Amino acid sequence: MTAETLIEVNDLNFSYGARAILKGIQMSMPRGQVVAIMGGSGSGKTTLLKLIGGTIQPTSGYVKFAGEVVHELNRDALFKLRRKMGMLFQFGALFTDLSVFDNVAFQMREHTNLPESMIRDLVLMKLHAVGLRGAHHLMPNELSGGMARRVALARSIALDPMLIMYDEPFTGLDPISLSVIGNLIRRLTDALGMTSIVVTHDVQESLKIVDYVYFIADGVIAAEGTPKEVRESIAPFVHQFVHGEEDGPVPFHYPAQTYKKDLNLEDNFA
């Protein structure tokens, strides 16, 4: 990777008490790319996003964003840094007491002194980019799941961030909404010169739009590569994940004592 690095993750470890979630993660994300982080449920993908956003502290190692080590910043500096980041939560996390318009305008009103007429124009432009200019007067409970996520996307690009993190953006969407969101992520990244990190387990949709993929399993990076390399990979884990096979390096069964023992067969018949 030759482009300038926006995010550098170095030997990152994180644990909840004694349970290690991330073990020595090493990543480098250049500006202007869409990077996917894939892995099964509970593999620590969302934790990684939280560490990049600075909402939790690493046990050791660091995340560097635009040259600053995230966990070393004080509160004010961290809040300043977060203005350069946007995050799209799994189900949008729109403010349910505000209209679509006010949701998108939220950050502009909180962080800038722009006059209301300019905010109006900016909000309509952001909503136009996600195709929902006509829905600006609706309340979040009047939106479908796909629309809510597009509004949340418009809200997260409100202040033209350098980075947007997407936490499972494809979950629970119909095929049309799914490809709309996928294409939006790609188009907005290119048009606004941002960097995007997509945490997902939707392999087929994300491989269409991303530049680079990391696979996380059991807290370590199990594999990485471009979509082409990933599709052709013969590494057992990647093969299992990309093709959705039931059993493989990721076992079907949760660790347990032997089946016979659980059914009390060994004591009686052994």
Add this chain to the structure above:
Amino acid sequence: MPNRIVSSIQNIGHRVIESVWRLGVASRFFILVLLKSGTSLRRFNLVIRELYFTGVLSLIIIVVSGLFVGMVLGLQGYETLQKYGSESAVGTLVALSLVRELGPVVAALLFASRAGSAITAEIGLMKATEQLAAMGMMAVDPIARVVAPRFWAGVISMPFLAAIFSVMGVFGGYLVTVVFIGVDEGSFWSQMQSAVDFRFDILNGFIKSCFFGVAVTAIAVFEGYDAPPTAEGVSGATTRTVVTSSLVILGLDFILTAFMFRGVS
């Protein structure tokens, strides 16, 4: 057997430590809310919006309950007082019971179940649907933007609601005793006027309702913010808000009364 005893003692200890710890967390949260109230004061329209939801929307239950409590007081008071031929003192009875005790206490209990539970449920659901986390990621502090305005709105509305409750109660008492039963109107009002003291009765009632307002709203916002982000978590927190605030209101009322009415004849 000894094992069982040890484990039950451990259980008690665990619960005690847990409660003390939680009280500490709640106190720290309360101080944080106070420290981060600057935004609410600078942008007072945030508080005004919440005043509508906590104060104005509680009006109907306060007005109706106040009216009925006053009517019952008038009726019961008249029944007893007329045996001694002093039914004209019924106005004093109604007014003193209301401004000293029933106004602040019953209004606060109603406020806890109407507005307190709503505040807890709203903040809890905002947390469960990641709205608070999203706000944090947008570099906006949820305590300053969401919690503090709701807290101040509750603190401001409570004394007004208690006062309205008392006024409606006195009106209810008047309606029953003077209009329906026929107690002399002049003595009803004049006895009330001479018996109710501004400093001891009305001011103390007002101070009580301020304490209750702080207590109920502080409990409500803390329970909401602290609620586990699940359906059971939010419903449990809502219940705890109503139960804890009710107990705190009654306990506080006893303490405040003991201090306020010492040596008052």
